[in-house]
Amino acid sequence: MSKINYGIDAPKVIARLIIIGVLIILISILFPAIDINGIKIFTPGFIWWGISLVLTGILMVLYSKFGKFKHRDRILNKIKWNGNEKVLDVGTGRGLLMIGAAKKLTSGKSIGIDIFDTKDLTKNSIERTKANAQLERVDKKVEILKMDILKTDFPNDYFDVIVSNLCLHNVKKSRDRKATCAEIYRIIKPKGTVIISDFIHTREYTRKFRSLGMHVQKEGLYVFDTFPPLTIIRASKN
Numbered sequence: 001m002s003k004i005n006y007g008i009d010a011p012k013v014i015a016r017l018i019i020i021g022v023l024i025i026l027i028s029i030l031f032p033a034i035d036i037n038g039i040k041i042f043t044p045g046f047i048w049w050g051i052s053l054v055l056t057g058i059l060m061v062l063y064s065k066f067g068k069f070k071h072r073d074r075i076l077n078k079i080k081w082n083g084n085e086k087v088l089d090v091g092t093g094r095g096l097l098m099i100g101a102a103k104k105l106t107s108g109k110s111i112g113i114d115i116f117d118t119k120d121l122t123k124n125s126i127e128r129t130k131a132n133a134q135l136e137r138v139d140k141k142v143e144i145l146k147m148d149i150l151k152t153d154f155p156n157d158y159f160d161v162i163v164s165n166l167c168l169h170n171v172k173k174s175r176d177r178k179a180t181c182a183e184i185y186r187i188i189k190p191k192g193t194v195i196i197s198d199f200i201h202t203r204e205y206t207r208k209f210r211s212l213g214m215h216v217q218k219e220g221l222y223v224f225d226t227f228p229p230l231t232i233i234r235a236s237k238n
């Protein structure tokens, strides 16, 4: 593989939005009045639904192609780097934050963990993430592990920095998402910084981190360069 590629997020969701949107647009143009058992349905009014679904799909592609790099820098610029940190990227996918963090390090290490689910990111695999790290010339500073955030093998108080973008919402049950926040709390060092970026459940993460005694700040919504619009949570352990 010779080209760096960080993939398209949620490819099936994007495909569904665009296909259903195009179908609605076509039906409302080709069949302006449909008769179902004597009930007349005038479809042109539905065209706006179709257009908004297609636009949503296009905005999601634009985020994956362009916006995510600006958002990566926004997240990483919130840390005062000294170069020797131990960093964890939770749900690294094809390495966006793990590789970005590695570029800030001198003697430190950037670790990415993921279950590599291809529903969440196109061509999501540990091999492609390793290839991206090589192409970005940070392979000596990273380690990529197939590991679920619900139960990691890291010792207590291990990382200086933990980052995560668009991962935690994939944990389906609220109970498990809270367990995920507790696991992050367990492995971050005292005075360490956690930055979680997501589009839903951010209130839940905030409450859980606060209940564990962390100091939490919430920033966003970032509506111009992220889609779906993302919120950033910054939490630090006392």
Ligand SMILES: C[S@@+](CC[C@H](N)C(=O)[O-])C[C@H]1O[C@@H](n2cnc3c(N)ncnc32)[C@H](O)[C@@H]1O
Residues within 6 Å of the ligand: 006, 009, 010, 068, 090, 091, 092, 093, 094, 095, 096, 097, 113, 114, 115, 116, 117, 118, 120, 121, 124, 147, 148, 149, 150, 164, 165, 166, 167, 170, 171
């Ligand atoms: C939308 S992708 C985002 C990838 C990357 N953070 C980025 O911003 O490009 C979400 C990632 O979270 C991973 N993921 C989902 N559930 C996970 C879990 N329980 N533990 C670790 N990773 C998980 C998926 O495999 C996927 O790579």
